[in-house]
Amino acid sequence: MCWESKLTDWxxxxxxxxxxxxxxxxxxxxxxxxxxxxxxxxxxIGYYHxxxxxxxxxxxxxxxxxxxxxKYWEGLGYxxxxxxxxKAAGQIVEMGGFPATYEGIRAxxxxxxxxxxxxxxIAFNQPAAAVDGNVLRVISRLYVLDGDIMxxxxxxxxxxxxxxxxxxxxxxxxTQSLMELGATVCIPKNPRCxxxxxxxxxxxxxxxxxxxxxxxxxxxxxxxxxxxxxxxxRRNPHTGNREVLMHRRPPKGxxxxxxxxxxxxxxxxxxxxxxxxxxxxxxxxHLLDCEHIFTHRHWKMQVYEVQLTGSVPENDEWCWASVDxxxxxxxxxAFRKIQEYLAEPEQLRLV
Ligand code: SF4
Numbered sequence: 356m357c358w359e360s361k362l363t364d365w366x367x368x369x370x371x372x373x374x375x376x377x378x379x380x381x382x383x384x385x386x387x388x389x390x391x392x393x394x395x396x397x398x399x400i401g402y403y404h405x406x407x408x409x410x411x412x413x414x415x416x417x418x419x420x421x422x423x424x425x426k427y428w429e430g431l432g433y434x435x436x437x438x439x440x441x442k443a444a445g446q447i448v449e450m451g452g453f454p455a456t457y458e459g460i461r462a463x464x465x466x467x468x469x470x471x472x473x474x475x476x477i478a479f480n481q482p483a484a485a486v487d488g489n490v491l492r493v494i495s496r497l498y499v500l501d502g503d504i505m506x507x508x509x510x511x512x513x514x515x516x517x518x519x520x521x522x523x524x525x526x527x528x529x530t531q532s533l534m535e536l537g538a539t540v541c542i543p544k545n546p547r548c549x550x551x552x553x554x555x556x557x558x559x560x561x562x563x564x565x566x567x568x569x570x571x572x573x574x575x576x577x578x579x580x581x582x583x584x585x586x587x588x589r590r591n592p593h594t595g596n597r598e599v600l601m602h603r604r605p606p607k608g609x610x611x612x613x614x615x616x617x618x619x620x621x622x623x624x625x626x627x628x629x630x631x632x633x634x635x636x637x638x639x640x641h642l643l644d645c646e647h648i649f650t651h652r653h654w655k656m657q658v659y660e661v662q663l664t665g666s667v668p669e670n671d672e673w674c675w676a677s678v679d680x681x682x683x684x685x686x687x688x689a690f691r692k693i694q695e696y697l698a699e700p701e702q703l704r705l706v
Contacts, residue, residue, distance in 0.1 A: 362553060363528045366536075375387035388469075393433055417447070425685045439466075489541075496558075499558040503571065579655060581657070584658040585661035587636065600675055614685055625638060640660045642696070643692070658696075
């Protein structure tokens, strides 16, 4: 029996019961695949249920304001994924329904080879290679492939192997079984070879090289950036509530269009806020330190209490937000520790 049949038999005998595995609806499978990029399955399940409740159809997603969509994405990070989902939903509605060809799916905003392959094989049961990190690992070990899996030509080789082994009429099960094996058995460290349906076919196992594979050259480290964040508070003249000044980030670049506690890279906050925002301020006491690691950047944030000595520009880049309003704004996870700190009543202070 060839390895792919052993693999699909193993999957059919039992696998994790995940919500997106109970459907063949391409919209739902697409959303799950986008959420699962860079995010663990356990973390995605709750977001997936809430997202599907809010946007049960592609039409519902397309007609929702982007800010509402981002709100449901808050905490998952990599917000460009949500922006592309929303954009592609609009494209799908415009073309009258979910595209029914691989090329049509691949042409949608935010969909690359992997996601197109996953949707085409899982939702439409058509042969395709959906090669993610799990599949790269399984195939590298199965065939003892020594090439760096970060290199495009080696990924192509693996995609060709995957595609050449799609069992007739079982593309759906095959794609999911490869993913399942990589996630639960052929795991990065200490693969559970004794439980693996591919053990007899696996060359890495036969050669005792499972721990060496896959070959993955180390990525460059993230650039460390020091940021100085200013917490500017006031008491609302009408409600008497304490509020914090929030800044909306530019529409391009990192965390585009999301709300932040304003910050600069100049350790002289007074100078930095004047140059970057045109705000006149005086830095007061230090409140807390926190950090956040993005794909290419590592923010080390020092948070200060800051007093406003001038006025705030009257435009939609700025707003005063109470603790409740902050909870409604799209504030990226990078600022969660600050948000939590400010939500503690004893931490709220007025300069
Ligand atoms: S035998 Fe081990 S290394 Fe080979 S595919 Fe199975 S779990 Fe992975």
